[in-house]
Amino acid sequence: xxxxxxxxxxxxxxxxxxxxxxxxxxxxxxxxxxxxxxxxxxxxxxxxxxxxxxxxxxxxxxxxxxxxxxxxxxxxxxxxxxxxxxxxxxxxxxxxxxxxxxxxxxxxxxxxxxxxxxxxxxxxxxxxxxxxxxxxxxxxxxxxxxxxxxxxxxxxxxxxxxxxxxxxxxxxxxxxxxxxxxxxxxxxxxxxxxxxxxxxxxxxxxxxxxxxxxxxxxxxxxxxxxxxxxxxxxxxxxxxxxxxxxxxxxxxxxxxxxxxxxxxxxxxxxxxxxxxxxxxxxxxxxxxxxxxxxxxxxxxxxxxxxxxxxxxxxxxxxxxxxxxxxxxxxxxxxxxxxxxxxxxxxxxxxxxxxxxxxxxxxxxxxxxxxxxxxxxxxxxxxxxxxxxxxxxxxxxxxxxxxxxxxxxxxxxxxxxxxxxxxxxxxxxxxxxxxxxxxxxxxxxxxxxxxxxxxxxxxxx
Amino acid sequence: xxxxxxxxxxxxxxxxxxxxxxxxxxxxxxxxxxxxxxxxxxxxxxxxxxxxxxxxxxxxxxxxxxxxxxxxxxxxxxxxxxxxxxxxxxxxxxxxxxxxxxxxxxxxxxxxxxxxxxxxxxxxxxxxxxxxxxxxxxxxxxxxxxxxxxxxxxxxxxxxxxxxxxxxxxxxxxxxxxxxxxxxxxxxxxxxxxxxxxxxxxxxxxxxxxxxxxxxxxx
Numbered sequence: 001x002x003x004x005x006x007x008x009x010x011x012x013x014x015x016x017x018x019x020x021x022x023x024x025x026x027x028x029x030x031x032x033x034x035x036x037x038x039x040x041x042x043x044x045x046x047x048x049x050x051x052x053x054x055x056x057x058x059x060x061x062x063x064x065x066x067x068x069x070x071x072x073x074x075x076x077x078x079x080x081x082x083x084x085x086x087x088x089x090x091x092x093x094x095x096x097x098x099x100x101x102x103x104x105x106x107x108x109x110x111x112x113x114x115x116x117x118x119x120x121x122x123x124x125x126x127x128x129x130x131x132x133x134x135x136x137x138x139x140x141x142x143x144x145x146x147x148x149x150x151x152x153x154x155x156x157x158x159x160x161x162x163x164x165x166x167x168x169x170x171x172x173x174x175x176x177x178x179x180x181x182x183x184x185x186x187x188x189x190x191x192x193x194x195x196x197x198x199x200x201x202x203x204x205x206x207x208x209x210x211x212x213x214x215x216x217x218x219x220x221x222x223x224x225x226x227x228x229x230x231x232x233x234x235x236x237x238x239x240x241x242x243x244x245x246x247x248x249x250x251x252x253x254x255x256x257x258x259x260x261x262x263x264x265x266x267x268x269x270x271x272x273x274x275x276x277x278x279x280x281x282x283x284x285x286x287x288x289x290x291x292x293x294x295x296x297x298x299x300x301x302x303x304x305x306x307x308x309x310x311x312x313x314x315x316x317x318x319x320x321x322x323x324x325x326x327x328x329x330x331x332x333x334x335x336x337x338x339x340x341x342x343x344x345x346x347x348x349x350x351x352x353x354x355x356x357x358x359x360x361x362x363x364x365x366x367x368x369x370x371x372x373x374x375x376x377x378x379x380x381x382x383x384x385x386x387x388x389x390x391x392x393x394x395x396x397x398x399x400x401x402x403x404x405x406x407x408x409x410x411x412x413x414x415x416x417x418x419x420x421x422x423x424x425x426x427x428x429x430x431x432x433x434x435x436x437x438x439x440x441x442x443x444x445x446x447x448x449x450x451x452x453x454x455x456x457x458x459x460x
Numbered sequence: 461x462x463x464x465x466x467x468x469x470x471x472x473x474x475x476x477x478x479x480x481x482x483x484x485x486x487x488x489x490x491x492x493x494x495x496x497x498x499x500x501x502x503x504x505x506x507x508x509x510x511x512x513x514x515x516x517x518x519x520x521x522x523x524x525x526x527x528x529x530x531x532x533x534x535x536x537x538x539x540x541x542x543x544x545x546x547x548x549x550x551x552x553x554x555x556x557x558x559x560x561x562x563x564x565x566x567x568x569x570x571x572x573x574x575x576x577x578x579x580x581x582x583x584x585x586x587x588x589x590x591x592x593x594x595x596x597x598x599x600x601x602x603x604x605x606x607x608x609x610x611x612x613x614x615x616x617x618x619x620x621x622x623x624x625x626x627x628x629x630x631x632x633x634x635x636x637x638x639x640x641x642x643x644x645x646x647x648x649x650x651x652x653x654x655x656x657x658x659x660x661x662x663x664x665x666x667x668x669x670x671x672x673x674x675x676x677x678x679x
Contacts (some may be wrong), residue, residue, distance in 0.1 A: 002570060009572055011576035016488040024483035027490055027671070031498035038499055038552065039506070046544020051533070056526040057605035059635070066606030069612075071554045071589065077608070096617040110565070119675035131565055175521045193671060227534060304614040368516040389549050 007119055053224035054087065055311035060303030067145075074141035075100065081141075081150055081163045103134075125192035127180045130174055136200045137170045138436040147214040158210055165206035167214055173199035225315055228322075231329050235319025238312055240358040241365075242300060246253050249428065251324055258426045260369065262296045271324035290314050337437065345444040346437045347453035348378045352379055355434055356381065372419070378448050394445040405430055481667075493567075496560035496588030497666070500584075501552040504655065507591075508544040511648065518598070520644035522637050550592055557588045568679075569672035571611045577665040579657050594647040597640060603606035608643070609635055 050094075058064070068076050082088075082095040091335060104112060114127055144166065149159030180187045181234065225234040240249065246256050251271030255263045268275055279287070280373040287310070289301025290412055300306035301313060308316075322330040335349040336358060346352060356364075356375050364375040373385030385391055388408075393399045400410050400421060407429060410421040465570055495545030517536055519528040532539035561581065564570055570578035597608040612635075616626030 006572060012674065012678065013488075013670070017486045017670070019627075020486055020488040020673070021490065022564035023485040023487050027487055027494065028483075028494060030490065030495050031502075034495040034499050035502035038502060038556075042506070042545045042548050043541070045548040046541050046671055049548075050540065050544055051547045054603050057522070057600045058603055059605065061602070064606055066610045068607045068610050069592055071592065072611065075614075079614075093617050093619050093622075096614050097619070098588070109572045109581065111578050114568075114571075117571060119679035120677055121566070121572060121675065122677075124568060128566060131562070135562065164653070181644065226530070325650070327498075 001115070001117060009117060049089060053226045055224050055309060056314065058302065060301065060309040061309055070142070073145035074138045077145045077166065078139040081159075083168050084149060084159060084163055085167075097249070102407075114407055122189045125189045126177060129177050129192045130194040132196050133170045133173055133199055133203075137166060137204055140203055141166050144207055144210055146216065147210055152217070158213060159205050161210045161213075165203045165210065169199055170201050183218070183364045193452050224311065228318070231315045231334060232316045232322050232330065233319075234269055234312075235315035235317070236323070237357055238308070238316050241317070241362050242308070242378075246297075253322065265296055267295070273326070276321070276325040277327075280313075283312075284317050285313055288316065313428075339433070340437065340440065341457045344440075345447060345451045345453045345456040346441045348381075348441075348446070350450050350453070351437050352381070353378075354439055355437065358436070359430065363425075382446060392442055392446065395438075395443055397443070399442055402439060405438060472509065485667070485670070487671050489673065490671060493563050494671060496563055498557055500553065500557050500560055500588075501659065501663075503549055503556060504659065507546060507549050507553060508541050508652065510549065513542045513626075514546060520598070520640050522600060522640055525640060529599045550595060553588060554592055557585055561585055567672065567674055572670050574577060574665070574672060577662060577669070580662045580665065583658050584655065584662060587651050588653050591647060591655070591661075592653065594643040597643045598647065600640065602674065605635060608639070 225231040256265045291297040291299035300308045321328045369387045374380045391400045404424040407423045412418040412420040597604045612629045616622045
């Protein structure tokens with residue numbers, strides 16, 4: 001750039017300054033308004049949207065689908081689409097390093113690549129067109145990042161459409177623009193505008209089609225217990241499912257009873273100060289995750305083939321501490337189910353489900369010895385089991401279910417001295433208020449929802 | 461009396477000079493697009509302040525990071541607000557800095573005499589992304605852990621030196637306590653120091669050359 005051009009640019013700037021404004025207060029005013037707006041927006045976001053709770057990092061959970069930060073999603077999608085290209089797609093570093101490297105390098109060195117001093121938009125048609133296509137591409141790739149390249153039914157249509165919108169069209173448009181500006185000197189600005197608009201609009205339309213065709217899979221909502229009370233309750237539910245059989249509902253068992261293979265095994269009561277004062281949370285975590293194979297305790301952590309994630313074991317430890325460790329003061333824990341008024345009928349959703357989860361599921365789930373009686377869902381409770389026909393009969397006090405929870409064994413009708421179903425739960429008895437809930441539920445026809453139950457309410 | 465105090469300070473600090481040189485400057489007619497730079501600066505300061513508050517309770521170790529963030533959200537008075545602002549501020553900062561970059565590109569403000577301002581600006585953009593990348597891991601939750609796993613993997617695909625980059629980012633072949641420790645260090649010391657220094661130069665250059673005007677047919 002020669003001195004004359006520089007002088008011209010400086011003079012031109014002086015002109016603009018003369019008909020301009022003052023930094024203080026004109027510019028500062030706008031800056032302050034925008035900054036205040038941003039601050040307000042952030043406070044609103046923090047208050048009303050908040051930060052979504054996430055479970056603790058769990059390196060052993062290989063089923064977790066890893067995704068980068070949202071502002072790298074476009075690059076992630078670009079990599080996935082690039083990987084579809086035959087041959088070239090196999091050379092990973094081309095897409096992860098070379099192309100982003102070239103893009104970033106070009107962006108950095110922009111003042112030295114676009115050396116032409118012209119600043120007006122029409123005089124920079126090529127740069128503006130390319131940047132527009134890139135920005136539209138980045139936004140669309142980000143929006144499409146959730147859509148897989150191969151649908152669940154094996155169809156590759158979505159992948160092809162994505163590759164068209166995210167790779168082929170922008171790539172082609174840029175090549176056309178380059179050729180037009182270097183091979184033909186007299187390309188008009190109108191041509192750039194048309195090409196860019198055409199490319200952008202078709203990219204947007206195809207991406208719109210992809211998003212419209214894509215059926216988002218049902219996301220399994222993992223509830224994360226955030227407050228201490230939630231954690232204790234979640235921990236107790238997990239404890240009731242996985243630990244109660246051997247350790248008892250208050251952790252006081254010292255000789256295991258009624259568990260196949262471990263009958264008569266002597267264990268240390270886990271609610272004792274000996275255990276709670278000397279084993280730290282992280283040691284307790286290891287015991288639960290790895291188990292004690294020599295003492296018959298199976299591993300529960302996912303890392304060792306169990307069912308429980310890091311966060312789940314942590315909530316169980318929280319429950320144990322706040323329930324049995326006298327150094328911890330437990331907050332008020334809400335009732336398992338709302339107490340029943342006279343004449344009120346309990347429902348599955350509100351009353352039965354939490355009780356079943358705490359007292360029955362431990363054994364009545366797949367893979368346990370339970371006469372095939374599973375209790376995971378409303379339907380299962382009513383229809384499964386070897387004795388399903390006589391188990392739960394609406395309005396019948398002699399239903400097997402009601403008999404066994406009141407500690408009356410059911411004898412086999414064919415061989416009167418053989419026990420068909422023992423008392424339930426086998427090693428402890430339910431509290432009278434829980435038996436009352438089951439009694440009222442079955443006597444009134446097993447309503448599922450609170451609304452159904454409310455319709456059956458009979459005022460005393 | 462106030463006048464005397466002001467005069468005493470002015471003699472020693474040069475308040476009038478500062479007013480004349482920094483605040484009472486002529487500028488070309490600006491638009492709302494010109495506020496994006498100061499908005500980025502505001503977000504940087506806000507992130508710094510909320511970040512400092514967070515370090516009071518945050519513990520950068522895999523055993524305690526998650527619980528300490530949980531404690532900030534549940535136990536500390538207004539901890540949820542500070543963390544919420546820091547969390548959303550990070551997202552907004554990436555957006556605002558990116559739009560600022562686009563504005564400068566489309567109005568060709570990076571041209572003579574502002575080439576150096578652009579170079580520094582690109583450094584600021586990369587550092588902002590670096591802040592986002594390192595900060596994302598700190599809550600040590602599933603999302604954070606796996607995002608960093610993928611992110612460092614991508615960085616590790618560089619030919620020849622990929623292995624070295626991967627290991628130096630992670631502090632070993634896998635994500636571990638070392639990874640968290642060095643991401644924390646980068647997030648609260650190294651990158652902010654770079655950012656602050658670059659912002660200083662960026663601001664000096666803006667005052668030196670003035671804000672660029674919107675181009676017209678004459679430019």
